[in-house]
Every structure is written in C-alpha cells, then in structure tokens.
Amino acid sequence: DADVTQTPRNRITKTGKRIMLECSQTKGHDRMYWYRQDPGLGLRLIYYSFDVKDINKGEISDGYSVSRQAQAKFSLSLESAIPNQTALYFCATSDYRGGSSDTQYFGPGTRLTVL
Amino acid sequence: SQQGEEDPQALSIQEGENATMNCSYKTSINNLQWYRQNSGRGLVHLILIRSNEREKHSGRLRVTLDTSKKSSSLLITASRAADTASYFCATDYSRARLTFGEGTQLTVNP
Numbered sequence: 001d002a003d004v005t006q007t008p009r010n011r012i013t014k015t016g017k018r019i020m021l022e023c024s025q026t027k028g029h030d031r032m033y034w035y036r037q038d039p040g041l042g043l044r045l046i047y048y049s050f051d052v053k054d055i056n057k058g059e060i061s062d063g064y065s066v067s068r069q070a071q072a073k074f075s076l077s078l079e080s081a082i083p084n085q086t087a088l089y090f091c092a093t094s095d096y097r098g099g100s101s102d103t104q105y106f107g108p109g110t111r112l113t114v115l
Numbered sequence: 116s117q118q119g120e121e122d123p124q125a126l127s128i129q130e131g132e133n134a135t136m137n138c139s140y141k142t143s144i145n146n147l148q149w150y151r152q153n154s155g156r157g158l159v160h161l162i163l164i165r166s167n168e169r170e171k172h173s174g175r176l177r178v179t180l181d182t183s184k185k186s187s188s189l190l191i192t193a194s195r196a197a198d199t200a201s202y203f204c205a206t207d208y209s210r211a212r213l214t215f216g217e218g219t220q221l222t223v224n225p
Contacts, residue, residue, distance in 0.1 A: 044124070045214075103160040109157055
C-alpha cells in the first residue's frame, strides 16, 4: 500500500462549493504539507504542519484552510471554491531531522477542477 | 521570491546521451534537493546535497553544488526513455520548508 494517500484523486466541482481534500500517511512522520501545482509551474506551498498542534501558512494560503486531525491525517479545505483554484494538489510528509530538511514524500495528487 | 530557477525549461535528447539540468537560487540554503515527476504524478525524491557538499552521486545521477554561484546541476548519464519526466530542484532555506523551481521537462527519445 502507498505510504501517502490522497482522496479523492479527481474532483470536479462548481464555484462556491466547499471542498475537502484528504491526506493520510503511514510513514509515521510528524511533518505534513499541502502544495498546489499549476500547469507548467513548480509547486507552491499552501499550508504546512510540523505536528498536530503546529500549523502554519505557506505562500498561498488565502482561500484555503487545513485541519490536522491526527499525526497521520492532514486535510485541506476550500471554503468557497473559485475557478482559479483549479490545479493539481499534492500532500507530502517529511521526517525532519536536525538542522535541515530531509526528503519529502509525496502523495499521488488530487486533480481539482472548479467550474 | 526565493524560488529556484531551472534551466533549460525543456530538453530533448536521444537515448544514451547525457542530460544536464541547472538550478539557480537566491539566498543561502541548508540543502538542495532534486525531485522527479512523471506526468501528472507525485514527485519522487532523487538526491539531496547539503550546503557543505560540492558533489554527490547516486547511480546514473551526479549533482553538483556551487554555493558561491548559488547554483546546482543535475547530470543524468546514459539516459533512457524511462527518464522522460519533469525534474525539479528544491531549496531548503527557512525552517525546513522547501521551495521548488518551475522544473525542466526532459524528453528522452528512443
């Protein structure tokens, strides 16, 4: 089974709807991240969490919220979806050690289309 | 923006040739990582090089880091069609967060 899973894998929704994307991990990592990727672009950080009680905004958090329900679960919500939130969304985890980042492990992604 | 920038944006080569991708960044970093992404899929970590390292190898991959020029290169030797993917550099400069570049799309023709 995959270590980092995301549900749903694909979602089409309408403007104004509330959407939740879920991420679960079995790697036992404390750190979890949500990114979005737009066509031809790199990943941009939406939110990140260093543990259940430590949640931080990334570079593009407006219009998004998150919930860290447990060490293994990190959900991303779009309270009122808009078309420019159409993108590929990735969850990632890392097992941070010492003074610098370690490898991040990515889920398979959720393709979200907002009409 | 602290984002790394990859060069070239796209690279097309024949199987067996070497592929070189470059990454430049703007501020001091703790480490630099390279990731690979097959079309529409999640990123997969390839290699990490720390700021006090100058070169690192992993199989057919060779990464160099020049902190004085704030640049890194990824060399894939003897490329294969299966190496076709997008390659991203990611820099760790602040509180263990990674900043990704826009990627190099590599196409290896059989």
